């Protein structure tokens with residue numbers, strides 16, 4: 001079949017598959033944090049590359065949507081570029097964007113964008129392991145019962161053992177969070193820095209685990225509390241240097257974003273915003289401000 005004659009069904013999945021996923025999404029939204037089982041479909045990408053997130057995205061996208069996809073905060077990484085191409089082929093009419101503020105649906109892996117979600121925006125997270133209890137219990141049947149009974153004692157013991165051994169909780173990603181005072185979720189491998197963005201957000205968070213066949217959600221204006229002890233509070237990455245100063249982004253100068261660390265050509269450690277759209281916008285804003293200032297000085 002040539003490129004010209006190849007036709008995809010809108011959203012790639014057939015209508016029955018999309019209907020089932022939408023029903024699972026509605027259930028997930030109605031019971032915040034509950035892992036809804038669904039029959040995850042085969043996708044034209046390997047499991048582990050975001051099949052769960054992609055199935056949610058394909059089920060909810062309509063022609064009036066504007067779609068953005070990021071991987072580790074970047075619109076230009078291989079996974080993000082390929083998913084964007086796939087959406088452009090299978091969802092004709094859907095607008096594509098790289099700007100968080102104009103997107104209605106954002107699919108992501110490993111980050112929540114720096115710009116806070118607004119009412120009406122949906123963030124779809126790709127999830128490798130949906131169940132935080134997998135750290136302490138191997139049997140899925142037992143984990144289901146523990147969730148049902150709200151029995152998170154063994155998870156608390158694991159956190160306590162961490163404090164005894166290392167003087168702090170060592171979980172850097174996938175930090176367990178209690179949703180609406182009930183179910184504890186794995187918020188996917190986002191850094192601790194992003195966990196607070198789940199709490200009382202205006203936007204809707206949808207989580208899809210394709211290999212594990214689970215969907216769950218954090219609806220707008222819902223409590224999301226990272227598990228922590230009153231005397232050892234939850235701590236996020238602070239990016240403080242040896243002198244006690246908060247490191248700024250090397251490119252845009254922002255000192256309140258999540259930073260990626262890399263080594264430059266001369267072997268120096270460099271820090272830069274992980275969210276590429278946020279970094280570009282900050283840079284643009286400061287350029288415009290400088291231009292306005294320049295104008296003012298000349299007048």
Ligand SMILES: [Zn+2]
Pocket residue numbers: 249250251252253254257272273278279280282
């Ligand atoms: Zn930056």
